Amino acid sequence: MASYHVLNIVDDLLRDVCMDPRPFGGKCILLGGDVKQLLPVASGRVEQIELFFTNYRFWRVFQVVHLMTHMRVNAGGEDFTRWLEDLGRGTTNTQIVKDKDTKDGDFVNLPDRCLTVDVVREIYGQLHALTPQQLAQRAILCPKNEHCNLLNDKILESFPGKTFVIHSNDSVASGDEDEVANFPEEYLNRITPSGMPHHKLKLKVGVPVILLRNLCLEDGLINGTRLLVLAVTDMLITAEIVTGRFCGRRVLIPRMDLTSSDQNLPFVLKRRQFPLKLCFALTINKAQGQTFERVGIYLASPVFSHGQLYVAFSRARSWNSVKVEVVKTKHQGYLLKSSKKVFTKNIVFGNILNSIQNE
Structure with a gap:
């Protein structure tokens, strides 16, 4: 999903650092991916193809090696x-x-x-009978966020335990008082730009959530990490990582200021909220790379x-x-x-x- 612009930037950086005019400063570069999967995010088909990594200016110097064994599929599949x-x-x-x-x-x-x-x-059957490990290994995938939200709300209602509701503090990230006044908080509460948590975040102890921001690479807290909620307070959420090499580690997730990057909005939304979202159901794009x-x-x-x-x-x-x-x-x-x-x-x-x- 990386744009060819990323390759161009890394190329320029390595040439400068190594003081070598060859592509990537003469360093060996390994790219991994599957062209049958998702393309760079763009507004249309033409834009996606234009951003594809084969448009890198020196793509001809790469040697393509095809992997032949599907490692995810079970034996006999x-x-x-x-x-x-x-x-x-x-x-x-x-x-x-x-x-x-x-x-x-x-x-x-x-x-x-x-x-x-x-x-x-x-997928979920009797929710009360599932262990945390079983919950962590199940998911429903949807093409659009709106369908994920409907399923997450439906499944949360059936999940045993007390519901915690955490409301965000929303504002417009601008120093212009007139611009801020044009968008009342009630309106800001109703919108959820792509990649942002909801204004009203509903959680229960034991539910699976997904992290929406990079927090700490050393602790395994990166965008897309799935966790199970262990405890909820107004300022901190205690959770356990259930994916990757940090699986089983307990972590603390703080409330933080998040800003939107949605180009369709006429302003930048600033939302103070936990960077989490329920992931009984998640979008297909968000699930890429997971098993x-x-x-x-x-x-x-x-x-x-x-x-x-x-x-x-x-x-x-x-x-x-x-x-x-x-x-x-x-x-x-x-x-x-x-x-x-x-x-x-x-x-x-x-x-x-x-x-x-x-x-």
């Missing part, structure tokens, strides 16, 4: 591995379905074995970006550990007459795949 590979390349069970609201018609036929009518029940023992995929609407569906399915280890609920609409579900096949959108940018395959 060769069928799941092949299906994932085809899904990422846009060639699995694909059928052209006419959709007047989309520019193309590539839809994937989802296997019956992974479909369900209640993904929450399939779960039980994965649910909730498609209230189709995916909207290259690689999203592939990333969602590839968080699981086998067919037995993934379940998908598809909300039937005119854009997904039963799209062919006299057929019970369930379809959903699968977006794959072929020119991105070819830029690596042809190396």
Whole structure:
């Protein structure tokens, strides 16, 4: 997901530091990634492709090495591995379905074995009977934040224990008093820009949360770290890390001042809140790079970006550990007459795949 601008900046830095005109100052650079996964975040398809790392000015000096073994999939899951590979390349069970609201018609036929009518029940079952370790290894993935929020609120209500509600302090980050006066606090409380915690943060002891900011690299507190809540106060949250090499470590999460970076807002929002969000359900983008023992995929609407569906399915280890609920609409579900096949959108940018395959 890194922009080619990052490579250009590192290139310039190493040339200056090493006083060497060669690319990256003559140092060996290793890039790791999967072009079937998500692209750099941008406002549109053209912008995403323009930011792709192969547009780095000296991309020709890299040697492409293809990994051949899928390390996440359980032994005996060769069928799941092949299906994932085809899904990422846009060639699995694909059928052209006419959709007047989309520019193309590539839809994937989802296997019956992974479909369900209640993904929450399939993934979390009896919440009170799950151990903290089991909770940490389960998640429901959605394309959009709004669907994650609905599922998180629904599951939290069923979770045993007392509900703690922490309200944020919101303001406009500006020294202009007139600009501040234009946006009352009641309005600021109602908005949640991407990457920001909610104004009203609801928690219970034992619920899984995800960190929204880098706090301390040495303690494993980086953006995307998942934790279990152990205790809640107005100023500190005690939690246990459940992912990565710091798994099992107890940490303290403080309230802090956070500022938005949403270019669609006419102001910069300043919110003092815990940098946490419930993660019974989380977005597909936020889940990239993580592995779960039980994965649910909730498609209230189709995916909207290259690689999203592939990333969602590839968080699981086998067919037995993934379940998908598809909300039937005119854009997904039963799209062919006299057929019970369930379809959903699968977006794959072929020119991105070819830029690596042809190396």
